[in-house]
Amino acid sequence: MTLASTTQLICFAVLSLTVVVGAFGVVLLPNIVYSAFLLGGVFLSVAGLYLLLNASFVAAAQVLVYVGAVNVLILFAIMLVNKREDLSDSSGLALRRVLSAGVCGGLFVLLTRVAVTTPWALPGPASIGEEATARIGEHLFSDYLLPFELASVLLLMAMIGAIVLARRDVFASDVITGEPADQGLIEKARTPLLTSKP
């Protein structure tokens, strides 16, 4: 066993331990701010796993998109809806937790069994290593061109949709005709439509 492979093994062990502990922290910690920061740690560790797999471009995209955009967005959402509320206990919550833990454990056992017992076609073709980024570019502009362009349309739709869903100020009158706008379906600021207590 060479030094490089030992280093890879140690890196893999540390990164996967961080991923697993961080994931359980995200779903189990009571304070959601800690969960959000642990989620950033999980994203960074997953980027490290990608680097171990010789995928530097996807690792960079993971750091930029997940840590830089998604995690910051989640932190902003926590900041905007950060209201301390004591969650009322509903019946059967502990039973639900135990049952779903059993189901998820069974799913994990199933997945692990499939991963271990399947005869994978190893070793596959030799990895292209450093040229992965150039190969991804060739794919994106030749045989995956249509999904690439559709992704840009999807991002535009998501941006417009997020703005329309989250904005609060509305025009009181129609811009063109000057008539009062029908705001029956537009929610007003500080007037919750549905606050009926069950």
Place this chain on the structure above:
Amino acid sequence: MSLSLPTEIPLQAFLVVAAVLFCAGVWGLINSRNAVRVLMSIELMLNAVNINLMAFSSYLDGQLIRGQVFAIFVITVAAAEAAVGLAILLSLYRNRETVDMERFNLLRW
């Protein structure tokens, strides 16, 4: 230069880590009371799928790394999903004044 990538780390190790991540995400998705945590669990599950795609593309598809292209598309869709999901969450919070998943039961019998 071609790195010798079936290394000492077996493919199954990556798959098992992804399975743990996915199952933690499923459990969090079912049991979270806070709606923001539900979105975080979905992100965990998407990351588990991405780990699987990347491991398969490196170990079994070393020349045409199609799994990496798929991972890029999954990252794109996940970013769009997070933006729209959090916008829906903000709108929901303004209307119901809560983020408790148990009280979002308007459409449930």
